[in-house]
Amino acid sequence: MTASESYDTLFSCAGRVAVVTGAAGLLGREICAGLAAAGAEVWAADVSGLEGLDPSVVLDVSSEESVVRALDQVVTRAGRLDILVNCAYPRTADWGAPLESEEYASWLANVDSHLGGYFATSRAAARLMSASGGGSIVNLASIYGVVGPSYEVYEGTDMTMPSAYAAIKGGIVSITRLLATYFGPAGVRCNCVSPGGVEDRQPDSFRQRYEALTPLGRMAQPRDIVGAVVFLACDAGAYVTGHNLIVDGGWSAR
Numbered sequence: 001m002t003a004s005e006s007y008d009t010l011f012s013c014a015g016r017v018a019v020v021t022g023a024a025g026l027l028g029r030e031i032c033a034g035l036a037a038a039g040a041e042v043w044a045a046d047v048s049g050l051e052g053l054d055p056s057v058v059l060d061v062s063s064e065e066s067v068v069r070a071l072d073q074v075v076t077r078a079g080r081l082d083i084l085v086n087c088a089y090p091r092t093a094d095w096g097a098p099l100e101s102e103e104y105a106s107w108l109a110n111v112d113s114h115l116g117g118y119f120a121t122s123r124a125a126a127r128l129m130s131a132s133g134g135g136s137i138v139n140l141a142s143i144y145g146v147v148g149p150s151y152e153v154y155e156g157t158d159m160t161m162p163s164a165y166a167a168i169k170g171g172i173v174s175i176t177r178l179l180a181t182y183f184g185p186a187g188v189r190c191n192c193v194s195p196g197g198v199e200d201r202q203p204d205s206f207r208q209r210y211e212a213l214t215p216l217g218r219m220a221q222p223r224d225i226v227g228a229v230v231f232l233a234c235d236a237g238a239y240v241t242g243h244n245l246i247v248d249g250g251w252s253a254r
């Protein structure tokens with residue numbers, strides 16, 4: 001065997017079964033496509049929007065019962081679970097209120113469903129993976145779990161960055177490290193991918209200010225996030241666990 005032959009499957013997910021939560025969303029759809037292109041059997045999981053996504057399973061990350069039921073369904077039907085990508089984005093109807101008027105009950109509800117949901121889904125997946133020799137969990141966090149927002153980019157728009165998001169995403173980075181150390185001996189890796197701002201019809205003034213603060217000079221496209229997820233999911237990332245891989249065009253490097 002030559003050295004190059006031994007790397008043929010380094011970035012392959014062939015033979016692996018993956019579940020992506022939030023699969024009907026902006027990033028979830030691309031991540032499903034990226035994992036499928038790498039050879040995985042990808043199960044799209046979401047509370048809604050699953051029409052046309054096949055195979056799929058209804059999963060509400062804010063209900064541990066729903067999470068456990070959905071992952072069990074996948075294992076029953078696909079035979080195993082090797083990869084979980086947590087990409088759901090639950091939020092209350094008043095999400096996006098300015099800090100001074102964020103309702104405390106709403107703040108708690110968002111932390112509960114989003115941070116709590118990522119924990120419940122990761123733990124349920126890790127238990128299943130532990131029982132079958134291991135696997136890889138990738139949790140979508142954010143640069144705002146690592147750095148504070150630059151609020152000037154929101155000036156003159158209806159947009160802002162809720163304070164709950166910092167608690168949620170910082171918590172996801174932290175709980176991911178804990179899960180990595182807890183489940184590492186069972187062969188389960190657990191990492192984060194932290195995107196910067198992804199272009200999605202934001203006002204021009206926001207985009208221009210955001211891009212001016214980004215060393216690579218542009219917002220992310222959804223496909224920019226996919227390579228990092230596939231890397232952590234496949235054997236190329238086999239010795240990486242407890243890591244937060246920042247994909248932000250250099251935003252947080254300043």
Ligand SMILES: NC(=O)c1ccc[n+]([C@@H]2O[C@H](COP(=O)([O-])OP(=O)(O)OC[C@H]3O[C@@H](n4cnc5c(N)ncnc54)[C@H](O)[C@@H]3O)[C@@H](O)[C@H]2O)c1
Nearest residue numbers: 022024025026027047060061088089090140142195197198
């Ligand atoms: N878009 C960005 O700019 C950006 C930047 C950094 C991090 N992120 C993170 O990436 C992830 C995905 O973001 P997105 O922009 O694709 O969001 P999105 O709103 O486009 O999609 C989120 C998906 O989650 C699903 N969802 C909502 N509540 C759910 C629940 N209780 N159970 C299961 N699914 C549920 C929705 O139905 C939707 O399909 C989130 O963790 C988000 O915080 C996004």
